[in-house]
Amino acid sequence: ETGVTQSPTHLIKTRGQQVTLRCSSQSGHNTVSWYQQALGQGPQFIFQYYREEENGRGNFPPRFSGLQFPNYSSELNVNALELDDSALYLCASSWGGPGTTSYEQYFGPGTRLTVT
Amino acid sequence: DQQVKQNSPSLSVQEGRISILNCDYTNSMFDYFLWYKKYPAEGPTFLISISSIKDKNEDGRFTVFLNKSAKHLSLHIVPSQPGDSAVYFCAAKSGGSYIPTFGRGTSLIVHP
Numbered sequence: 001e002t003g004v005t006q007s008p009t010h011l012i013k014t015r016g017q018q019v020t021l022r023c024s025s026q027s028g029h030n031t032v033s034w035y036q037q038a039l040g041q042g043p044q045f046i047f048q049y050y051r052e053e054e055n056g057r058g059n060f061p062p063r064f065s066g067l068q069f070p071n072y073s074s075e076l077n078v079n080a081l082e083l084d085d086s087a088l089y090l091c092a093s094s095w096g097g098p099g100t101t102s103y104e105q106y107f108g109p110g111t112r113l114t115v116t
Numbered sequence: 117d118q119q120v121k122q123n124s125p126s127l128s129v130q131e132g133r134i135s136i137l138n139c140d141y142t143n144s145m146f147d148y149f150l151w152y153k154k155y156p157a158e159g160p161t162f163l164i165s166i167s168s169i170k171d172k173n174e175d176g177r178f179t180v181f182l183n184k185s186a187k188h189l190s191l192h193i194v195p196s197q198p199g200d201s202a203v204y205f206c207a208a209k210s211g212g213s214y215i216p217t218f219g220r221g222t223s224l225i226v227h228p
Contacts, residue, residue, distance in 0.1 A: 013140045042221055043205070092159070
């Protein structure tokens with residue numbers, strides 16, 4: 001059974017640029033959630049995708065967008081990068097979606113994004 | 117406004133002794149609580165959870181206690197081992213939501 005993987009591991013971008021982060025779900029999981037973890041903070045929910053549709057969103061602006069593909073892998077896109085976007089971005093996969101009670105999420109190792 | 121608070125950024129414990137990690141919450145709608153453990157360069161891993169209809173849940177060396185009236189929960193690790201050294205996150209969910217709210221984490225160091 002393959003765990004959750006994320007790429008790249010580290011990334012350095014300049015303010016104003018755009019970035020795409022990638023996540024492969026654990027085998028059998030159909031739901032993907034993305035989190036932002038700033039230094040010294042806990043993970044903050046960005047959004048969740050279930051069966052290729054956005055299924056919930058946290059308090060993040062529209063320049064944070066995502067995609068989920070038929071194989072349940074996912075992308076997080078951030079446009080017009082700001083210095084405050086510097087953080088660890090975590091992807092988590094789980095089985096289930098609306099109406100399920102699946103509480104266990106399996107996290108990837110994260111992508112460390114630095115915006116200069 | 118932080119709805120889930122872990123007020124101790126760090127905790128140092130001797131191997132073999134008990135580790136107690138604390139978590140407070142403000143949202144009375146939270147009805148399910150989780151603890152995650154995170155090693156450096158890895159994502160958080162689920163450790164143990166508790167529903168608001170219980171006041172205790174035990175899994176091996178790990179026990180979580182919930183005091184609803186005080187809006188407080190704690191994670192007990194007995195006995196503590198050096199491999200338990202990690203950052204521990206408390207998280208909470210409300211109603212039918214499957215989106216957890218995380219605390220800032222407590223870094224536990226267990227000395228041999």
